[in-house]
Amino acid sequence: MGDEAKSMANVKRVVYKGVEYGSIRGLADQMGINITTFRYRLRKGMSVEEAVETPVVGREPKRNVFKGVEYASIAEMCRAHEVSVCTFNSRIRLGYSLEDALKKTPRRGMDGLDW
Secondary structure (H helix, E strand, C coil), X not given: CCHHHHHXXXXXXXXXXXXXXXXXXXXXHHHCCCHHHHHHHXXXXXXXXXXXXXXXXXXXXCCEEECCEXXXXXXXXXXXXXXXXXXXXXXXXXXXXXXXXXXXXXXXXXXXCEC
């Protein structure tokens, strides 16, 4: 077995609310949870649901408000605006404003035309 096959064998798929994620890290990233916190909770015996839904102790829960609407999570806000969380996070890291990061942009085909 090659190194890549071995590393893929160690990846644990996880299901949360009927959606399968390729890894624990993938779910943590999608939900905006620190991976160390998430793994700690699972090791302590929390279910996936509890690990995702338990707020961090000692912190005020982060509010996700955009144009006067409060969302339970960044993932929910992205779904409402039809933008993937990955795209949203990339745009924020690149310095986009919240409004620009949530804009749905048309996809372009290889010929340069909109799909």
